[in-house]
Amino acid sequence: MPTYTEAELPTFEEYAAAAWPSLYRRAYLLCGNHADAEDLAQASLIKIHASWTKVSRAESPHAYVRRILTNTFLSTKRHKGRRLELLAGDHAPEPTSPPVEGPEDRMALWPHVRDLPKRQRAVIVLRYYEQLSEAEIADALDCSRGNVKSTAHRALQNLRTALDGRDE
Template sequence: MSEAEFTAYVQERRASLYATAYHLTGDRYEAEDLLQSALFSTYRAWDRISDKAAVGGYLRRTMTNLHISAWRRRKLNEYPTEELPETVGDTDAMRGTELRAVLWQALARLPELQRTMLVLRYYEGRTDPEIADILDISVGTVKSSIWRSLRRLREDEVLSFGRDQEESFGELVA
């Protein structure tokens, strides 16, 4: 069989083969590498494949075997430990720290009672009735004050506080 047949087969099935590779790896770049390796291996064996209708299965099996082999090699290089490695220069952690600082500045601009309610709710995880008991005010006052506080934070230009961030407020201040 010829190189032209192999090329035609790959062009016809490229999308489905890539989808298989992607589902195996879960990463676009790893999927491309895996598919490339499987195609190279299949191309070398093209003349020995007598049933061309089975090429799809052959390629998928090749991708699976290559992926398992790569996973096993990678597994040998990783050993679990009791301690986590230090993350020097972790930009995500730095962004979280910066966001926390901006959040505390925005909280400082709120009236003391509103700030106290937000800290009790999101930092300490208290319920509205618990906050009401602690501050000796009604539950309705707690609810409306927290609502107004969150609205002020959402409108804060520096913070740009979004609706989806309300739930993660407790994580940010912890």
């Protein structure tokens, strides 16, 4: 997301246009699909607009927006029966083959990240995609560093279990 000095604070519309690509990418990593990512990014922009004075004057507007996006994701309730369905004519994606060493590892990992509980997924995205420290994640999630550590530990355990259990 773009950074601004106080002298060049943009209007909300300018900020939203500039921030949309990165906001959407982060939302996609949290949600795991395009439709929900668009909904999350738009819901976050609505909240950002409502708090634009606070956001634009914050010491770090980028961190403020990240917190809004993450908290909006975590507070979103989904009906248990809601599932993404394939439309007629669509084909289920082929199972991924075992990853080879290199960037392909990350692509094989993301389906398993999507299966994590929301809070664990948020910690993994903030830690490994955003490369935030434990303190920054704790601030974004409004929890203690210990909570971040234990949530990350459980998430990594779940990912290891999922990767160990896949067909070789």
